[in-house]
Amino acid sequence: MNQEVCTDVLMDYDALRDVGSGLGTAAVIVMNNQTDIVRGIQRFSSFYKHESCGQCTPCREGTTYLQRMMDRFYAGQATEKEIDMIFELSKEIEGHTICALGDAAAWPVQGLIKSFRHEIVNKINQFKEKNGGESASLGGWTKNGKVLDGTIIGTPHVHDAHHH
Numbered sequence: 001m002n003q004e005v006c007t008d009v010l011m012d013y014d015a016l017r018d019v020g021s022g023l024g025t026a027a028v029i030v031m032n033n034q035t036d037i038v039r040g041i042q043r044f045s046s047f048y049k050h051e052s053c054g055q056c057t058p059c060r061e062g063t064t065y066l067q068r069m070m071d072r073f074y075a076g077q078a079t080e081k082e083i084d085m086i087f088e089l090s091k092e093i094e095g096h097t098i099c100a101l102g103d104a105a106a107w108p109v110q111g112l113i114k115s116f117r118h119e120i121v122n123k124i125n126q127f128k129e130k131n132g133g134e135s136a137s138l139g140g141w142t143k144n145g146k147v148l149d150g151t152i153i154g155t156p157h158v159h160d161a162h163h164h
C-alpha cells in the first residue's frame with residue numbers, strides 16, 4: 001500500500017482485503033519513503049523462495065521465478081513488459097497451492113506493482129542510462145551479464161555468444 005491508501009484504510013482484515021492488500025499474520029511492516037521498496041520486495045521474494053518446501057509446483061517453480069525476476073527488477077535489468085508478466089505469474093501461484101506460503105509469496109509482488117509500479121520503471125530507466133541507452137532484453141540479457149540477488153554477475157551477452 002502507498003501512503004495515500006494507508007492514511008484512510010482501517011487496519012482490519014476486511015478493510016485491507018477491500019483495498020487489495022491483506023493483514024496476513026497480522027504483522028505490520030512500516031517503511032518510510034527513504035526505503036527502496038523494490039529492494040524490500042526483492043528480499044521478500046528471496047525469503048519465500050528459500051522457505052518453499054517444494055511440494056506443490058506453482059509454489060516451488062513460482063517462487064523461484066519470482067525471486068529471479070525480482071532480482072533483475074532490483075538491478076533494473078528487465079523490460080517494462082516483464083512487470084505485467086510477473087503480475088500474471090503471481091496470479092498463477094495465488095490460490096493454487098496447498099498452504100498459504102504461495103499466497104504470501106504472490107501478494108507482496110502484486111502490491112508492489114499495484115502501488116509502486118513507477119519505482120520499477122525508474123530502475124529499468126536508470127539501468128538503461130547507465131548502459132549507454134541499452135536496455136535489457138526480455139529475460140534480462142545484456143552484455144553485462146545476468147543478475148544474482150540484485151548484483152550483476154558476468155555472463156556473456158546472449159547475442160555476443162554468436163560472434164565467438
Ligand code: SF4
Pocket residue numbers: 051052053054055056057059060097098099100101102
Ligand atoms: S505452498 Fe506450501 S506446501 Fe506448497 S510448496 Fe509452497 S510451502 Fe510447500
